Structures are given as C-alpha cells and as structure tokens.
Amino acid sequence: MLNDRYQIIRPLATGGMGQTYVAADTQRPGNPHCVVKQLKPASTDPDFLVVARRLFQSEATILEKLGRRHDQIPQLLAYFEQDEEFYLVQDLIEGHPLTAEMQLGQRWDEAQVLELLQSVLELLAVIHQEGVIHRDIKPDNLIRRDQDNKLCLIDFGSVKQIRLSQVLNSQPTTYSQLIGPTVAVGTPGYMSAEQYKGKPRPSSDLYSLGIIAVQALTGMLPAQLREDDNGELIWRDQSADISPSLTDFIAKLVSIYLKDRFTSAPEAQQALQQILTDSPDAITIPPSQPAIVPAAVPPLIPDSIATTPQKRTQPDAVPPPPVQPEPTQVAIPQSAAPTHAASPATGSNVVVGILMGMTLLGGIGGGLYAYTRLQQSRALQNIEQLYNAKQFKQCNSQAQSFPQYHADLHRRSQALLTQCQDAQTLENIDLLVQRGTAAEFAQAVDLAMSIPSDAAIYEPAQRLILRSSEKILDLAEQKYFSGGDSDYAEALRLVKAIPREAPVYDEANNQLRKWKTEEARNQQDEKRAETALKAKRWNAADQAANKLATSPVKGWQKIAKSLKAKAKQGRDAERKKAANDRLTRARQRQLLSLINQWMRAKSTIFAPPFNRQRARQLMTGDLLKGVLARMDELEESDAYYRYGRFKVTFQSGQDLLSDRPTLDVQIRQKFTLVEDGDAAAEQSDEGRYRYTFVREAGRWKTVKREELKS
Incomplete structure (x- = not known):
C-alpha cells in the first residue's frame, strides 16, 4: 500500500530509475485502477534530495497542467513522496499503441495520414504553448483510446531527469537552468540531429511526427529508409500516392535543417489547415476507425510505458568492465560478493584459495586506486585551467562535484572552489555595476555588504563598490540633466544607492538636495505658465517659460519650449481673431x-x-x-x-x-x-x-x- 491509498495490483515495467505499477485507488468509489510511477533518486545525499524534490514538484505541476489542458493527455491524479522516493499517479489509458496499426509493408492513404497529423499537432500545440518539449514522439507513445478511438500522447517522463549528476554540480536556481523544460530522452530513428546533440527544441517534436508520417506512407521503419548525400531521408518514391502539398508539408517536417522546418506546432497546424482549405475535394478525412490489433497488444497501456517491459535477469557472477569515464568523472565500482555453493575441499585448498583471492583483490584494488587518482588529478588540473581562464561558473560546477575518494585532492579542489566562488562573486558585483541601473547597483552594494568581514574578498569587494560610486554619481548626473520624469527618478535612485562609506557620499547628498530644490522651483514655474495660458495672459506665460528655460535640465528646457509655443499660438490666434473681426465689421x-x-x-x-x-x-x-x-x-x-x-x-x-x-x-x-x-x-x-x-x-x-x- 502506497501513501495509505494505492494498492499495488501488478508491476508494468522496471527501469533503472524505478518501477511502474497498476494500482487500485482505495479511496475512490469502486477502487478504479490507475498507473503509479515510482522514481528513485540516484543519490540519498540531502542536498541532492532538496533539489530533486523541488524539480519533482515542478515537473508534476507541468504534468498536471498539461492533463488539464487536453483530455488526450493523461491526467495527473496525484504525486507524493514516501521514504525519499517519488511517486506519480496518472490515468490508466485503455487502448492500443499506434504501432499496432502501422504494419510493415502496409501503406496508409492520404486521408489517414492527414488525420494522424491533425490529431498529434493538436496535442503538440498544447505542450509547446506550455513551454514543454516532449522529446520522445513515436508510435509506441501514441495510444488509440478504446472509448472514443482518439489518439492519446503518453510518456511524459521528464521528471526522471532529476537523477542527473548536474543537480549537485551546478547548484541551479531554476529548473530550466538545470535541464530545461524537456521531456524524455528520445528514440533513435525518430530523433532529429539537434536532439542527438542534446539541444532539442519544439521543431524536434515536429521532426519526430514527420518521421511517423513517412513510416505510415511507406510502410517502412525509419532505419530502413535510405539517405541522400546531404543526409536527407529518401522516402517520396517509396510512399503511397499523395498530393504535392502534403508531400512538401511532410518534407518540411523531416528536414535535417532547422531553418527549413516549422518552428512550432501552431505554425505547422496553420500550414496543414491551408492544405485542407486549398484542396477540399481531394482531401477528405473520415472518422478514425480502430485498426485490427494483434493479440499480443495488451488491453491496458499505461502512460508511462514506451516499450514492452522485459523480464529482469539475474546478474552475472562477474560484473562487466566499467565504461571509460570522462575526465571530470570517476567510476567507483560497488563492492560485490557473489555467493557460491560450498564444495568438498581440504583445508589447504581453502587456504590457498583465500590467499589467491587476497592477492587478486589486492592487485585490483591497487590498480583501481592508481586509476582513480590519475583521473582525479586530471580533473583537478582542469579545474585550475578553468580558474586561470576566468571561466568561474564551470570552475564552480566541477569543483562542487569533485569526489572525496582521495582526501588530499579533495581538499585542493575545495580550496579552488572557494577561489572560484570568490572570483565569480567579484565578477558579478562588477557586472551589476557596469549595467548602470540603480536597481542593479543596489544589488551590487547588497552583494558586497553580505560578504563576511573575515572573507578574503571582503576588502576587494568594498574597494570595487567605493571605486564604482564615483562612476554611479556621474551616471546619476547624466540621467538628471538628460531630463524626463523617469530619468529624474532614476537619478535619485542612483544617488541613494551610493553607500555611506563611499568618498563621494557627501557630494552625492549635496547634489540630491540641490536637484530636489531645482525640481520644485521648475515645477512651480511650469504651474505659473500653465495658469497664465488658461487665463490668456500670454506675456505672463512667456515670462514663466523663459525662467524655466534657464534650467540646465534638457527635459525642463523642452517643457519651456512647448509652453512658449503655446503662448505664441494663443497670441497669434488672438491677433488673427482681432483682424478678422475688423474685416468682418468693414x-x-x-x-x-x-x-x-x-x-x-x-x-x-x-x-x-x-x-x-x-x-x-x-x-x-x-x-x-x-x-x-x-x-x-x-x-x-x-x-x-x-x-x-x-x-x-x-x-x-x-x-x-x-x-x-x-x-x-x-x-x-x-x-x-x-x-x-x-x-x-x-x-x-x-x-x-x-x-x-x-x-x-x-x-x-x-x-x-x-x-x-x-
């Protein structure tokens, strides 16, 4: 029983990050079935779990929103944490995957493909508008629902990515800084070039949909299609007879060049609608009909399963050799002690076996020690190079994730981490100052003041702020004299942000008082001029405007010019009226x-x-x-x-x-x-x-x- 509510009925799939089950909801009438996904974090480190928990909640919120936006996306019913493992509860979709309808050698006609494109584009438009990329659009993830014969999009598995080692390395402040709002990993054959590189975008989902359309038209799997010299798929000569407009539409979906593809699902929807509008007689989309489903297809398809689950096998007695790690990573094998059945042997044989085992283990241990030390030494050198190159963000990331396998190397990495963090803090302060806004200068001051007085960068940070204060005062004067209301307000904010310890603090406050006095006087002159204009006392308005024009502030000079123009306009109108009156009387x-x-x-x-x-x-x-x-x-x-x-x-x-x-x-x-x-x-x-x-x-x-x- 999970969360005192969900009674496990049977497992559906087992993966590296957890399991998926069919469960009964015991707190709803009739105990309806649902899908429960168990997600196991890759680490029990407390810092990791804090970030993982936040990302899990964020992803669950996205899944819930998507399910509410469209009834062909499985509804998220609940999510919870239990024993430091995360669980999602979603609708159980009863139906069969689109794979069952796409038999090898059988080609779909144009109407069937159009119905497929319309249905899936409608779903992609929803998720793209929410800023989400699915990343695993394929026939197995499109389920033909039994109750209404509609295609449902499943396998929104992005929350699985909370196991990434980046969680502890980068200390992200937002989810998008960590892995971006993407979902799933992708399936070879349906993935675009940019997705293979780990840089997916909305058009990557459109590429996958285009490949499904090509598969339906040709009756061939993506791997069976040939490519031309540019890497474009050759499929038109293998497909059923379709209109040129649909051919061009699909070709645009599956182009290997991003610039030639649609940028989003709504854009592709609009183009597809144009095809339907331009050729109403040639293209008629009948209501979807359920295909004949092979007996091997199970009647219940959870929204979490992309492939048929395989039975778990027992581990081999000897673990496979480790994959060569990256320079900044270290592979530390877990201890394994395979058990063997006892066999008759003499005492001497047992002793010899133990000695041989100890020798073998000693050799392996020594080799592992040397190997990991070499790898960590190289990783430490890389961190030093990043620091010297002033790439402080990457330096922080790699130093934070440096393993503790060798204590002396780890101590050096943490010293480098402190240096990188200090350098990045100073860099951030300088960057905020250089941007030249009151808000960002205030942030820079706050950041500098938050540094402990015993920190190595305390004095450099204070000097940076104090040196920058003179520049900020100059910038405030430029803002003040340039003149609009917003410039005046920004000038005041800049002056007020200058810390009391700055050498220009007294000068800044004197300027502040002077500006406020000038501003009040200018406002009074403006009011006098406006009052005179209303009373048609043009000379009085001119006098007030002339006084205002002596202000060094460009904004007030502009206002004075406008007031004088109004006085002249009123005087001219009055003179013209007098002349007209004389002519009228004559x-x-x-x-x-x-x-x-x-x-x-x-x-x-x-x-x-x-x-x-x-x-x-x-x-x-x-x-x-x-x-x-x-x-x-x-x-x-x-x-x-x-x-x-x-x-x-x-x-x-x-x-x-x-x-x-x-x-x-x-x-x-x-x-x-x-x-x-x-x-x-x-x-x-x-x-x-x-x-x-x-x-x-x-x-x-x-x-x-x-x-x-x-």
Missing part, C-alpha cells in the same frame, strides 16, 4: 451700404426714368431678371411706384468673409402705386429680409433677396 458696413443704395435707387428704377443701368449695378442673377421684368410691366401699363422714407436696421450677418456673404435686416418703407395718373392708397412695407451677395467684376451685388418669417 464687410458688414459695405454690404449694409449696398442695401441702402438699393432702397434709394428704387424711386428711379420702378418709376421714370426706369433706370435699368442702375439696377444692373446693384443686382445680378435671377434677382436682376425679376426686377427688369417688373420694370417692363410698369412701363407698358403706364404705371410706377412712388416711395416715401425708409429705414434699414441690421440684425445679423453670416459668412461675411466668404465669397457669398448674407445679411439679415429689418426694413420699413411706405409706397404708393400710380396707374394712369391715378394714385392708389398709400401702403406700408415692414418686414425682415435676407440679402445674399456675390462679387462680380470687382463689385459686390445682390444676388438673392428673401423675406424671413417672423
């Missing part, structure tokens, strides 16, 4: 005079001598035609008008400075119609009229006259 008088001329001329236009020339001088257009017609009628009927006194009163004007101005006036006038010498009763005309004028041959004339209703 135009109004001119047009009003034209109306009065018309009123006086009526007694010679609608009465003898019927002065048509005068009418043409005052009017134009249809209005003139109407007046001339009325004059003809009066003259033919021997009639005329006799006008009395009149009064024209101005009321309003519109568009007086345009080329078609109008005036609204009030007119009062008495008149009498005389026909055949007889005068009719005197009449009175009083009303509001609108006159419209146009300019013709250099003179203003009335073009329209209309009576306005009261």
Whole structure:
C-alpha cells in the first residue's frame, strides 16, 4: 500500500530509475485502477534530495497542467513522496499503441495520414504553448483510446531527469537552468540531429511526427529508409500516392535543417489547415476507425510505458568492465560478493584459495586506486585551467562535484572552489555595476555588504563598490540633466544607492538636495505658465517659460519650449481673431451700404426714368431678371411706384468673409402705386429680409433677396 491509498495490483515495467505499477485507488468509489510511477533518486545525499524534490514538484505541476489542458493527455491524479522516493499517479489509458496499426509493408492513404497529423499537432500545440518539449514522439507513445478511438500522447517522463549528476554540480536556481523544460530522452530513428546533440527544441517534436508520417506512407521503419548525400531521408518514391502539398508539408517536417522546418506546432497546424482549405475535394478525412490489433497488444497501456517491459535477469557472477569515464568523472565500482555453493575441499585448498583471492583483490584494488587518482588529478588540473581562464561558473560546477575518494585532492579542489566562488562573486558585483541601473547597483552594494568581514574578498569587494560610486554619481548626473520624469527618478535612485562609506557620499547628498530644490522651483514655474495660458495672459506665460528655460535640465528646457509655443499660438490666434473681426465689421458696413443704395435707387428704377443701368449695378442673377421684368410691366401699363422714407436696421450677418456673404435686416418703407395718373392708397412695407451677395467684376451685388418669417 502506497501513501495509505494505492494498492499495488501488478508491476508494468522496471527501469533503472524505478518501477511502474497498476494500482487500485482505495479511496475512490469502486477502487478504479490507475498507473503509479515510482522514481528513485540516484543519490540519498540531502542536498541532492532538496533539489530533486523541488524539480519533482515542478515537473508534476507541468504534468498536471498539461492533463488539464487536453483530455488526450493523461491526467495527473496525484504525486507524493514516501521514504525519499517519488511517486506519480496518472490515468490508466485503455487502448492500443499506434504501432499496432502501422504494419510493415502496409501503406496508409492520404486521408489517414492527414488525420494522424491533425490529431498529434493538436496535442503538440498544447505542450509547446506550455513551454514543454516532449522529446520522445513515436508510435509506441501514441495510444488509440478504446472509448472514443482518439489518439492519446503518453510518456511524459521528464521528471526522471532529476537523477542527473548536474543537480549537485551546478547548484541551479531554476529548473530550466538545470535541464530545461524537456521531456524524455528520445528514440533513435525518430530523433532529429539537434536532439542527438542534446539541444532539442519544439521543431524536434515536429521532426519526430514527420518521421511517423513517412513510416505510415511507406510502410517502412525509419532505419530502413535510405539517405541522400546531404543526409536527407529518401522516402517520396517509396510512399503511397499523395498530393504535392502534403508531400512538401511532410518534407518540411523531416528536414535535417532547422531553418527549413516549422518552428512550432501552431505554425505547422496553420500550414496543414491551408492544405485542407486549398484542396477540399481531394482531401477528405473520415472518422478514425480502430485498426485490427494483434493479440499480443495488451488491453491496458499505461502512460508511462514506451516499450514492452522485459523480464529482469539475474546478474552475472562477474560484473562487466566499467565504461571509460570522462575526465571530470570517476567510476567507483560497488563492492560485490557473489555467493557460491560450498564444495568438498581440504583445508589447504581453502587456504590457498583465500590467499589467491587476497592477492587478486589486492592487485585490483591497487590498480583501481592508481586509476582513480590519475583521473582525479586530471580533473583537478582542469579545474585550475578553468580558474586561470576566468571561466568561474564551470570552475564552480566541477569543483562542487569533485569526489572525496582521495582526501588530499579533495581538499585542493575545495580550496579552488572557494577561489572560484570568490572570483565569480567579484565578477558579478562588477557586472551589476557596469549595467548602470540603480536597481542593479543596489544589488551590487547588497552583494558586497553580505560578504563576511573575515572573507578574503571582503576588502576587494568594498574597494570595487567605493571605486564604482564615483562612476554611479556621474551616471546619476547624466540621467538628471538628460531630463524626463523617469530619468529624474532614476537619478535619485542612483544617488541613494551610493553607500555611506563611499568618498563621494557627501557630494552625492549635496547634489540630491540641490536637484530636489531645482525640481520644485521648475515645477512651480511650469504651474505659473500653465495658469497664465488658461487665463490668456500670454506675456505672463512667456515670462514663466523663459525662467524655466534657464534650467540646465534638457527635459525642463523642452517643457519651456512647448509652453512658449503655446503662448505664441494663443497670441497669434488672438491677433488673427482681432483682424478678422475688423474685416468682418468693414464687410458688414459695405454690404449694409449696398442695401441702402438699393432702397434709394428704387424711386428711379420702378418709376421714370426706369433706370435699368442702375439696377444692373446693384443686382445680378435671377434677382436682376425679376426686377427688369417688373420694370417692363410698369412701363407698358403706364404705371410706377412712388416711395416715401425708409429705414434699414441690421440684425445679423453670416459668412461675411466668404465669397457669398448674407445679411439679415429689418426694413420699413411706405409706397404708393400710380396707374394712369391715378394714385392708389398709400401702403406700408415692414418686414425682415435676407440679402445674399456675390462679387462680380470687382463689385459686390445682390444676388438673392428673401423675406424671413417672423
């Protein structure tokens, strides 16, 4: 029973880092089955377990998030630690691997391949968007689920990488600094070139998917495909008949060149959708149908199994020879004491056997001692070279992982470790200072102040900070005089970060007080100028802006220039309005005079001598035609008008400075119609009229006259 909840039913697989089981969840109704993965850390060192525990929790969080994002990714049900071993609990997927559908010699058609690409790209898009690379896309890790016939992606085994020796060597602060957010290791044949080099990226998963598509189209395993001189797979002549667009799409997936591949699953999805959109008649994807599964395929496939588990075999009596270690690693064999059945022998034979065994063991032990000492001496030399080359990060990493097999060499490695760490600390302080921001300089000061006073680098670190303080003050002055609000704030932060022990501390504080005084005065001048602008007191605004312009700060000079421009703009607008007002009044008088001329001329236009020339001088257009017609009628009927006194009163004007101005006036006038010498009763005309004028041959004339209703 694990975690007082999961009852082991049977093992599924055994590996170097742990086991996988089918278990019953005893705390859920019906005790449903699930998959439990047991992950054994490679070391019981407390420091290792601290980092391993953190990475395990981080990876479990990623797995849980992926399972929630898509129902075709196994859901993480729980994770826990028990007896310094880690456990993951996940859904049990009932179905069969895609391998069962990809029989050798059987080629898929285009529709089947498109369905495969669509399904898997949808899943890869989810994990890529979470910043995760699967790294082991292959048919065995794609399970056709029985309940809905959908493909599920399994074997998210990245948490297995917590056993890496780098955990103790590099002291990473984040998981990505240790191994990156990748999953699994990869399977030959489905791995891209960059993945073989240990530098996978999202397009590596796309390469693996492309290889699966090629396998489906050709009915051949990746290892059976030939390569051209450039290393590209030759598969097109072996595949079923497919459209050129799909051929090019798959070729882009499996290109050995990263620049020719899609960069991520969403990009590949978009390209595949374009293929479907462009060829709707040629490409039809039917609903997936379950393939005939060979009897050898088990009905329950856990999400942790990539290959068929093999039975464990008993170890040989003699362990195999160790692999030649890397220069910075030492292979220390574990003691082994194989047991043998007792056989009849004399006492002397037993003694001889013991002596021979002791001699043999002594020879082996001496050889092992010399070999490991030689290897560790070389590793120590390598650490010294890294220190001399100022590669302090690598120096720290290798010194931290230096084994304790030879005490004297280990002591030297730890002395080098201290030197590397001290040098890297000084390098970090200098780097923070060089970046020149207040926040990073403050970090540099804090880092220097955190060094114990009895440490070898305490004095050098203090000197570095004190020497840098003068540079920081210069930088603060540059920020202050360059001028925006953010620059002023950064200048203050830089000055405040200068430690009290610095020689320029007093000067910095004097500058700080001076800057604050200048800033307050400048803000006051700006406010005065803004107030004057609102009151349209342009001269007062100019005076305040001119005072502000004397500031040595470029930002305030820019503000002063803007304020002066606003004052000039306001003054110019005011002057223009005054000029327009004068022109408007002059135009109004001119047009009003034209109306009065018309009123006086009526007694010679609608009465003898019927002065048509005068009418043409005052009017134009249809209005003139109407007046001339009325004059003809009066003259033919021997009639005329006799006008009395009149009064024209101005009321309003519109568009007086345009080329078609109008005036609204009030007119009062008495008149009498005389026909055949007889005068009719005197009449009175009083009303509001609108006159419209146009300019013709250099003179203003009335073009329209209309009576306005009261």
